[in-house]
Amino acid sequence: MPTAGFLYPGYSAEDDYPEFQKLLGPDVTLRLVHTLMREDAHRVDALLDVGGPDVLADGVRELTALGVDSVVWACTSGSFVFGWEGAREQVAGVREAAGGIPASSTSFAFVNALRHLGLTKVAIAATYPEDVAARFVGFLGFAGIEVVRWAGRGIVTAAEVGTLGSDDVLEFVAAGNHPDAEAVLVPDTALHSSGILDTLEDRLGTTVLTANQVSVWEGLRLAGATGPREGLGTLFRSGAAMAVAAEG
Structure with a gap:
């Protein structure tokens, strides 16, 4: 069964993911771990810390121990704040920490x-x-x-x-x-x-x-679950494709 993993910073709307799981059905699995948020602030310096390599590596170790086929850093501001190349390096670090498992972030999603x-x-x-x-x-x-x-x-x-x-x-x-x-x-x-x-x-x-919609879509896409699904907007109704990746 395709299993998508998500690194989620702190606690705010993490309960969206169990709801997505219910709407998606039993043929896929979503797993989520919380990453460290030293300061909850939509401020550039705080966001750079939220998406730092040490924080993400700790989360990846916990997530991969659960058994996942993909990893998504489920934070938009904590990825795009690094700029395009910095966000690519961030994803590459997640992928490496996950032992080569396909990885992405919400910004690239x-x-x-x-x-x-x-x-x-x-x-x-x-x-x-x-x-x-x-x-x-x-x-x-x-x-x-x-x-x-x-x-x-x-x-x-x-x-x-x-x-x-x-x-x-x-x-x-x-x-x-x-x-x-x-x-x-x-x-x-x-x-x-x-x-x-x-x-x-x-x-x-x-x-x-x-943000949570594209993160889940991206995680399932990378895990190989690309079929169309109803009830989750145009994006999910359109299915997915493995060849659209921007972060590679």
């Missing part, structure tokens, strides 16, 4: 999902302060993705993001849409989204990609 769907123009509804959100814009630009609109909500901690309810998320993401965007990206794994993916897309009338 967004890029891979967009390439899989053939989308190049996006809007971003970010929970982060604007200086952090701007780094995600730059990361996507390096991949050739045009950001037609972006905004940061200015929330400093992942813990606060994790308290946002479904109605708040729906309003926030809808406000971030733009008529020229082919998709709206919601880049924070601290945000709950597992139960509202189809509702989000119905509300906006367009593709919506959330």
Whole structure:
């Protein structure tokens, strides 16, 4: 059975993953371990520490002991904050620590999902302060993705993001849409989204990609589970492909 593993920083929306497991069904397995978060802050220096090689290596050792076919660093800001090349080095370090198991991160999962769907123009509804959100814009630009609109909500901690309810998320993401965007990206794994993916897309009338959604999709893709699935938005309905990887 394909088993995808996730390194998740701290505690905020980790309960999204058991919910994804329920929605996916019994033919795949998701495993998650928590990595050290010395300071919960959407601030560049804190994020560089959250995604540091020592922190991730400790998590990888715990995760691989559970038996997984892929590893995803399930943190958007703790990956794109390193820049494109730094994020590639980060993934390479995770892969090496995991003994060569396929690895990725949420930031690359967004890029891979967009390439899989053939989308190049996006809007971003970010929970982060604007200086952090701007780094995600730059990361996507390096991949050739045009950001037609972006905004940061200015929330400093992942813990606060994790308290946002479904109605708040729906309003926030809808406000971030733009008529020229082919998709709206919601880049924070601290945000709950597992139960509202189809509702989000119905509300906006367009593709919506959330951080935990693309992380799970990426983990399953790398584990070899590439078939289409219902109830989890356009991305999962479209299946997956092994040949879209951006981090290699």
